[in-house]
Every structure is written in structure tokens, then in C-alpha cells.
Amino acid sequence: MDGLIAIVRRQWRVVGLCVAVFLALGIGYLLTAVPRYTARTSVLIDRGNRQVVEQLSTIGGVMDDEASVLSQVELLRSETIGLSAVDRLKLQDDPEFMGGRRNPLLAAASEIRSMLDVRRWLRGDGPVRPDESEAQRRQALVRLLDNMKVSRVGRSYVLEIAFTATSPGLAAAVAGAIADAYLTDKLDAKYDATRRAGNWLQERIEELRQRSLESDLAVQRFRAENGLVVANDKLVSDQQLTEMNSALTVARADTARTRARSERIEAIIASGERDAIVTDALDSSVISSLREKYLESSKREAEISRRLGPDHVQAARLRQDMAEYDRLMFDEIRRIARSYQSELEVARSRERQITQGVRSATDISVAAGETQVQLRELERAAETYRNLYQTFLQRYQEALQQQSFPVTEARIISRATPPSAASEPRPSLVLALCLALGCGVGGAVGAFREFRDRFFRTGEQVRDVLGLEYLGSVPLVEPQPGGSPPAEPLKGEVWRKNGLSAFATAHPSSSFAETLRSARIAADVHIDRAHKVIGIVSMLPGEGKSTIAMNFARTLAGSARTLLIDADLRNPGATRTLGPHAQEGLLDVLLEGRAPASAMLTDPDTGLRFLPAVVKRRTPHSSELLASAAMGRLLAQVAVEFDYIVLDLPPLGPVVDARAIAPRVDGFIMVVEWGGTSRKAVKDTLNAEPQIAGRCLGVVLNKVDAARMKLYEGYGSSDYYASRYTHYYHEAHPDPMPVSTGAASRMKTAREKPDDSR
Incomplete structure (x- = not known):
């Protein structure tokens, strides 16, 4: 039930849009539809005439079973009755009956259909049929049968004939003509049946009379020949x-x-x-x-x-x-x-x-x-x-x-009268049908959208599908104007400031920063080493892995010695953001043996050290570099100087670099784009990478739409109470708290002290 309610909350707009569209179509139909009137007449299969009919007729007896009554219904719908009514009223010559008023929309659609009829083009005009009147008569019959309805009233012997036309008088006239044609047909059928039976009986009587005489003579001759004397009907x-x-x-x-x-x-x-x-x-x-x-x-x-x-x-x-x-x-x-x-x-x-x-x-x-x-x-x-x-x-x-007895078992008990109100269209029925169709189509579209929604939305999905710890969600943050680095470097500038790369430190009380602190706690709990190597990975490019890595490293640098290494040698996103003008980087250290300190950049605000990946040419063997002994020596060398080493690794889907360096990483943090990455793809990738999955500290959902996230909150889940957490989160930059000069100097000194003194 909670899941159904959540689906309704997510898809009600789609359902509402479909309902509005269908209601608009229904209202348009009601405004343009031609009113139609239905006249009704009732015919009784009179069982009161049973004795009279049985005495006077032995052909076409009184009906007793339901099949016989239903047969009369089909008789009323037959061509014989229809043509008789057409001939009575000359309907083939009635322009109102043959043409009538039509819905403009339907008329236009019919004209377009006739214009696009390819068979008509190929056939051409063709010769005119000789019997045009018969064709019009047949066309009138088709119109009459299409607008006529015959039904049995309950379990009774009453048949109701209803005819719908654009004119009340025409509807009443046609309904009455059908009933009269039915009674006349019953009389004609009885007369024809008795006449045919009489003619046939007359022929059979003469034949039987002759055979009866011959058979009697044969009996008498046989008795005489065999001496079979009979007395009192006995030998x-x-x-x-x-x-x-x-x-x-x-x-x-x-x-x-x-x-x-x-x-x-x-x-x-x-x-x-x-x-x-x-x-x-x-x-x-x-x-x-x-x-x-x-x-x-x-x-x-x-x-x-x-x-x-x-x-x-x-x-x-x-x-x-x-x-x-x-x-x-x-x-x-x-x-x-x-x-x-x-x-x-x-x-x-x-x-x-x-x-x-x-x-x-x-x-x-x-x-x-x-x-x-x-x-x-x-x-x-x-x-x-x-x-x-x-x-x-x-x-x-x-x-x-x-042949002279005009008696039938049917009679008219209710004559058709011109109706006072139109029977079609019925606004309530049309609107109800449009509402039902709108709800049905909207529900189908919503169900299809739900079926196609195979992305990560909540932390429960992360735990159920991947079996990993859910570290938290990072809301979608739009870049602030002016946050991107200028095209030309400023004099003496080596570290670029960017709003997204420092969002967590700029907003320490936000849910963004809280998620990164949760990731740090997971690393401290699961990695039992003084110097921790943490890899930030994702499934696909563009999921915000580098942004999470930069903010996570800055969060760690606020209280510990932290080194951020851009290990994505094919698409160094962190380098483009933090050190776009760096001259040396990870490749120089690994390939040319340069000192790591000479290639590192320092954040003046948090003291974060950053080893960029300056790619001067394509590096197709990046996985071999990350798995090389030089990379191992680099990590061993920097592990002495830093408490946390954060690796911004390439995504798992396109390349194998993360798998190559997995043995040297203590723990991985998986970054998954909210509503953008398939659950099956992430699960299959982690199942194929047991080293990474076994060392995964948890999953961070990135680019979360807070407004839509509410639609996926299950009752009683941690996400359900996310609105209450806002009392502890302040997404806007807080006012700076007054800090004394001594306190500020102590904080600065603590940042500059070696990590061993902490």
C-alpha cells in the first residue's frame, strides 16, 4: 500500500494531464455533436391468444421457450422487416434519413478519409450501376439497421424496438413502421405457410389415397390365396x-x-x-x-x-x-x-x-x-x-x-411517440467515459514510467539491491555565477577556487557536508589503518565523482592531513577544476621519477594537498601506470606524510583503471547519480569487480533533486523523515561566527603543525 501511494504521488500529474486531455476531447465532442432522438415501441408476444391460435392454426404455433423469443428478436433485425419499413416510408428518398445532420468533426474526418482512399484513385469513377434505386434502398436498409436496437424486456414476452434519428418525428415514424412491418410479416408468413402446406398436402393426399387402395387390395388377395378365413377379426x-x-x-x-x-x-x-x-x-x-x-x-x-x-x-x-x-x-x-x-x-x-x-x-x-x-x-x-x-x-x-384467419400471437402494446429530449449525446456518460479513459490512459502511462524507472532513488534501494551501506545523498547544486576559473591565469595563481569544489567547506551545516562526514566515519570504522587510501569511483562518467572527491578531501583536510590525487589519467576532471594551469602532475612523478612534493598544489584555505594529473598526451596504458610499482612507491611515500589519501579514480564502466589499482586501495566510496544510473548496471558491475565491492565503504547518491525526492519516501523509512532533518541543515552560507584572535591563531597553528602532534 505504501508503494502504491508513493506511485500515485509521483504520477498524479501524468494522470491529471491525461484526464484533462480526455475531458477536453469529451467537451469538444459534446459541443460539436449533433443531438439524436430515440423513439421506442413495444411488441407483446401475446400468450392470451394461445387457445385461439392453437384452435385455428397448426403452423407457427405459440412460442413457449426463451429461444423462440430470441428468434423473434433476430426476426425484427432481419433484412425482410427492414426493407418492408424502408418501402413503407420511402426512406431511400428521404434526404434527412439518408444524409442527416452530422458531427462536423466526423464529417471532416470522413471527407479526409475518402480523399486519401487509394483504391478509389485506382478504381476511378467506373460505370454507373444499372439498378441505382436498389442500391439506395440497400443503403437505407443499412442505415436503418445501424440505428435500430431490439431488446427483450427482462424475462417477459415484451420486445422493445428503439430507433435513433436526428429528428423526433422521423425516429417515431421509423419505429412504428418497423413494428407494423413485423406484424404484417407474421400474417404473411402464416398465410404463405398455410398456402404452401395446402398445395403440398393436396399432392400427397392423392398419392396416399392410391397407395391405401392398393395396400387394402393386396391384403384381401393374400387372404383369399392362403385360405385365411377370419371371424370376428380372428382366424x-x-x-x-x-x-x-x-x-x-x-x-x-x-x-x-x-x-x-x-x-x-x-x-x-x-x-x-x-x-x-x-x-x-x-x-x-x-x-x-x-x-x-x-x-x-x-x-x-x-x-x-x-x-x-x-x-x-x-x-x-x-x-x-x-x-x-x-x-x-x-x-x-x-x-x-x-x-x-x-x-x-x-x-x-x-x-x-x-x-x-x-x-x-x-x-x-x-x-x-x-x-x-x-x-x-x-x-x-x-x-x-x-x-x-x-x-x-x-x-x-x-x-x-x-388462410382466412388473420390471427397472430403478437400485438403492439405501446406505440412510438416523438421523444421530447435528445438521447445522444449524454453529457454525464460522455464525461464519465472520458474521465475513465483519462484515468486508464494516465494510469497506463504512469505505470510504464514506473516500470521504466530503474534508477537509484532511495537509500533502501541501495541496501536492497547492492547490499552496501548507504552513506547519504548529495543534493543537486547549481554552479554559482563567476565560479568557473578565468581563461587566463592570474599572476602567481596555481590553485583555482570553484564554488562546487568547495561547497561542503563553504556550507559546513548543509546535507552535502553531512553526507561527506558520514563517508569519513565509514572510512574510519572499516579501515583499521593509520594512513588510509580511499578511492572515489562511479559507474559512468558525469555522475559527479570528481566533485564528491574534491569536497570529501577538503572536508577531511579540515582536521587531518589529506592528499587528493587525480588518478583519472584519461579525463582528469579534478585537475581541470583545481589546477588547470599546473605544469607537473602524477604522470611526471610516475614516469620521470620526480618528487611528489614538487608536483603538489596546496589549498590556502584548508591546507589540502593536491596532486594533479597533467596529461600532455594520450595515455592508453593508464591502467598499467596505476598498477605499476611506481604507483605503489608513491602511495607508500605519501602515506608517511598524510592521514588520508583520496584517489579520484576513473569510472568503472568505460575503463579498468580502478580495477588495476584496487589492491592498493583500502576502501572505495561509490558515487551514483540519483535518477540517472541503472540499478542493474551498478549491481552487475560490482558483481564483476569483487575486489572493489568487497572494499566498498558505501554508496553516495549524487545530484539528488530534493523536490522529487519527497515522492520516493517510503513511510517509516529514513528518507521519510528527511524533512525533519532540515532543522539541522543550513544550505545557505552561515554568517561567520566571531572568533577571537587567539582562537584564530591556535586554529591556524594547528593546521600548520605536523600531523604527528595531533
């Missing part, structure tokens, strides 16, 4: 087989019943059970009479035996009578058994006869069934032709009736 053989099967079932049941009675009575006779009873025995009058006599004799025998004793003559005679009665009853049962056996034989004979008849009928039915397969096929064909004939005949009668 006689099949009826006989059914009846015989029923009789066989009955016969088998009778046989089973008589067999059961015969077997039962035979079992009784075989077991000699005189008390067993069968049904026919109960029905026999003989057995009933004998049983009555038997019971009467048994009763008298029991009474006599009780009174006179069982051995009485009368009792014995009665017992003999009872035995006779029992024998006679058993004989009667045997007679009944013989009758059962006779009935069983009769039932078996009848069953055999019926079974033989069923077999014969079955053979006949099987033979008839095989023939019936062909018969049924002929019957099905005949039935099909009869049904088709009846159906087509009925449809034909309905089609004849439908």
Missing part, C-alpha cells in the same frame, strides 16, 4: 385351437377327478374298511336302507343283551342279521367302484381324442401363423397408408381454413 383355425385347448383342460380335470374317486374306493375295498364312506355310497338308497336296518338290529341286540344276556337266541339272530347287512353294504360299494372304473375309462378316452384334435389344430395354426407374418406386414402397410391418408386429409381441410 377360424385360431378360434378352434383356443376352444379345443379349453376342452382339453376340462377333460384332463375330469380324468383326474374320476381317477381320484376310483383310486379311493379301490383303497377302501382293499383295506376292508367297512366304516369308510364315499360320496356315492351316501347317495345310494340301497346302502341307506341297509344301514338303517343295521342300526335298528344293533339297537335291539344291545337291548336284548342287556336284559337277557348276550347269549340269548334272539341276540345271536340279531347279530347274524347285522353281519348280513354289512356284507350287503360292502357288495354295494364294490358295485360303485366298478362304476367309477367305467367313468375313468370314458374320461381317458375323451382326453385322448381331444389331445389328438389339439395337435391337429396346432399344426394347422402353425402353418397359418407362418403365412400370417406376411399378412400382418401387408395389414400394417395398409393401416399406415389409411392413417396417413386420414391425417393429410384433415390437415388439408385445416390449411384451407387457416
Whole structure:
């Protein structure tokens, strides 16, 4: 979120400019646009007429699903409806409809486009088409379809037709004509469909009638040829087989019943059970009479035996009578058994006869069934032709009736009226769209600018990308008028004063000076040596490396013995600034063996010693000179006399001089131009120079735009509170503080004393 807010703060001007441009374009469009009016009419797909339409029509039925309603929408947009409306109102001859008022800007753009149409030049005027009226009619149709809109109202069965024109009356007339053309087309379509259906049905009816007659005759001929006699819609053989099967079932049941009675009575006779009873025995009058006599004799025998004793003559005679009665009853049962056996034989004979008849009928039915397969096929064909004939005949009668029924399932529920207000352009919508486009384009441009911004802006980027200490930022300082050295040297002058080279000492309370003091602390902390060799490097030329080196050396010279060496033998910027008229320099010391002190210049204000690089000719082997033993002896010699030796080294990108002298340097200070040097380039260069990266004390961001720096401050970061630091910084030159003569003399003496006494 902080990053997004920071991006908005940086790019809001771009977004605002784009919004202003698009709003200006929108306002210009609104001022020059021709007002257009939209008239609307509504058509209902009336489901209330469903019963009437279904009763009177079987073609073009009532719509039930959404696809059908959407199909009606497409029908309203079709060329058929459009051409019908064009012909109704003669729109091809209406100059207002065909030409109309146009936006001046669009008209001018169209004219320019037509003038620049190369194909028109190559084609020429060409021959005039013979049917010009048809071409105008088609052109009117295109205009009508372009300005017409048909939509469904929600999920209802209402279709809304809207037409937009430059005149309210024309818009209402065209919208109404489209609705009327739609209803007329529905009626015409129904009439044409029924008429075509009637003609086609009439042809098919005659053909089906003939085929139905032929199929019926074929069925009758086949029956006669194969003897398939039918009674009550069923073959006689099949009826006989059914009846015989029923009789066989009955016969088998009778046989089973008589067999059961015969077997039962035979079992009784075989077991000699005189008390067993069968049904026919109960029905026999003989057995009933004998049983009555038997019971009467048994009763008298029991009474006599009780009174006179069982051995009485009368009792014995009665017992003999009872035995006779029992024998006679058993004989009667045997007679009944013989009758059962006779009935069983009769039932078996009848069953055999019926079974033989069923077999014969079955053979006949099987033979008839095989023939019936062909018969049924002929019957099905005949039935099909009869049904088709009846159906087509009925449809034909309905089609004849439908041609005179002017009934459709659509009706107009809202007629188009001339609108009172213009529908286009809509100022609020146009301005909102322009605002959205402006914000979108501005956001895209701002995002592109942010994407392309791959430079160092804050100290956090230095730490995150390079993994080095951030020493501080140096604001962009414009050269003061008159600060550059004159073309001709003054008498006895060897050291030139320049505003930028001495800005830190001239403004000791500025953020510039504070950053250099931070660099000194980093050097004191990380370099554990009494005599420190510090190299000032940058990635690219022009990043202000020499200016930082001169100010840093002067800051160090205020309290320590400091030597500044211009080691940039190809582009000695420090020499051009501080000693443009020097006669001897570093090359003379290294190549000719001169004493370093003879080539040094001295700053009268701070006591800074400066060894310039007087380049009298091109030096292509500068890296070899910096890595030579002579350079090593020079550094060892001056290390005895100075506490700090500051080397203004060439940039790392173009040349390898800094890499050559890296082993003799205790620490490097990397100068990076704020908003001017790619983060990737610096990172890749330091990764390729591990000796320099490993000894880098930190990074100084140079040429910082203080006003734009505020836009890159992250909430809670050290840069965020930079505005509070201004209470401790005074960029303007402060008024000189009163210093006593003794104090001044002590300061001067301290500056002139050897470094060993400090």
C-alpha cells in the first residue's frame, strides 16, 4: 500500500494531464455533436391468444421457450422487416434519413478519409450501376439497421424496438413502421405457410389415397390365396385351437377327478374298511336302507343283551342279521367302484381324442401363423397408408381454413411517440467515459514510467539491491555565477577556487557536508589503518565523482592531513577544476621519477594537498601506470606524510583503471547519480569487480533533486523523515561566527603543525 501511494504521488500529474486531455476531447465532442432522438415501441408476444391460435392454426404455433423469443428478436433485425419499413416510408428518398445532420468533426474526418482512399484513385469513377434505386434502398436498409436496437424486456414476452434519428418525428415514424412491418410479416408468413402446406398436402393426399387402395387390395388377395378365413377379426383355425385347448383342460380335470374317486374306493375295498364312506355310497338308497336296518338290529341286540344276556337266541339272530347287512353294504360299494372304473375309462378316452384334435389344430395354426407374418406386414402397410391418408386429409381441410384467419400471437402494446429530449449525446456518460479513459490512459502511462524507472532513488534501494551501506545523498547544486576559473591565469595563481569544489567547506551545516562526514566515519570504522587510501569511483562518467572527491578531501583536510590525487589519467576532471594551469602532475612523478612534493598544489584555505594529473598526451596504458610499482612507491611515500589519501579514480564502466589499482586501495566510496544510473548496471558491475565491492565503504547518491525526492519516501523509512532533518541543515552560507584572535591563531597553528602532534 505504501508503494502504491508513493506511485500515485509521483504520477498524479501524468494522470491529471491525461484526464484533462480526455475531458477536453469529451467537451469538444459534446459541443460539436449533433443531438439524436430515440423513439421506442413495444411488441407483446401475446400468450392470451394461445387457445385461439392453437384452435385455428397448426403452423407457427405459440412460442413457449426463451429461444423462440430470441428468434423473434433476430426476426425484427432481419433484412425482410427492414426493407418492408424502408418501402413503407420511402426512406431511400428521404434526404434527412439518408444524409442527416452530422458531427462536423466526423464529417471532416470522413471527407479526409475518402480523399486519401487509394483504391478509389485506382478504381476511378467506373460505370454507373444499372439498378441505382436498389442500391439506395440497400443503403437505407443499412442505415436503418445501424440505428435500430431490439431488446427483450427482462424475462417477459415484451420486445422493445428503439430507433435513433436526428429528428423526433422521423425516429417515431421509423419505429412504428418497423413494428407494423413485423406484424404484417407474421400474417404473411402464416398465410404463405398455410398456402404452401395446402398445395403440398393436396399432392400427397392423392398419392396416399392410391397407395391405401392398393395396400387394402393386396391384403384381401393374400387372404383369399392362403385360405385365411377370419371371424370376428380372428382366424377360424385360431378360434378352434383356443376352444379345443379349453376342452382339453376340462377333460384332463375330469380324468383326474374320476381317477381320484376310483383310486379311493379301490383303497377302501382293499383295506376292508367297512366304516369308510364315499360320496356315492351316501347317495345310494340301497346302502341307506341297509344301514338303517343295521342300526335298528344293533339297537335291539344291545337291548336284548342287556336284559337277557348276550347269549340269548334272539341276540345271536340279531347279530347274524347285522353281519348280513354289512356284507350287503360292502357288495354295494364294490358295485360303485366298478362304476367309477367305467367313468375313468370314458374320461381317458375323451382326453385322448381331444389331445389328438389339439395337435391337429396346432399344426394347422402353425402353418397359418407362418403365412400370417406376411399378412400382418401387408395389414400394417395398409393401416399406415389409411392413417396417413386420414391425417393429410384433415390437415388439408385445416390449411384451407387457416388462410382466412388473420390471427397472430403478437400485438403492439405501446406505440412510438416523438421523444421530447435528445438521447445522444449524454453529457454525464460522455464525461464519465472520458474521465475513465483519462484515468486508464494516465494510469497506463504512469505505470510504464514506473516500470521504466530503474534508477537509484532511495537509500533502501541501495541496501536492497547492492547490499552496501548507504552513506547519504548529495543534493543537486547549481554552479554559482563567476565560479568557473578565468581563461587566463592570474599572476602567481596555481590553485583555482570553484564554488562546487568547495561547497561542503563553504556550507559546513548543509546535507552535502553531512553526507561527506558520514563517508569519513565509514572510512574510519572499516579501515583499521593509520594512513588510509580511499578511492572515489562511479559507474559512468558525469555522475559527479570528481566533485564528491574534491569536497570529501577538503572536508577531511579540515582536521587531518589529506592528499587528493587525480588518478583519472584519461579525463582528469579534478585537475581541470583545481589546477588547470599546473605544469607537473602524477604522470611526471610516475614516469620521470620526480618528487611528489614538487608536483603538489596546496589549498590556502584548508591546507589540502593536491596532486594533479597533467596529461600532455594520450595515455592508453593508464591502467598499467596505476598498477605499476611506481604507483605503489608513491602511495607508500605519501602515506608517511598524510592521514588520508583520496584517489579520484576513473569510472568503472568505460575503463579498468580502478580495477588495476584496487589492491592498493583500502576502501572505495561509490558515487551514483540519483535518477540517472541503472540499478542493474551498478549491481552487475560490482558483481564483476569483487575486489572493489568487497572494499566498498558505501554508496553516495549524487545530484539528488530534493523536490522529487519527497515522492520516493517510503513511510517509516529514513528518507521519510528527511524533512525533519532540515532543522539541522543550513544550505545557505552561515554568517561567520566571531572568533577571537587567539582562537584564530591556535586554529591556524594547528593546521600548520605536523600531523604527528595531533
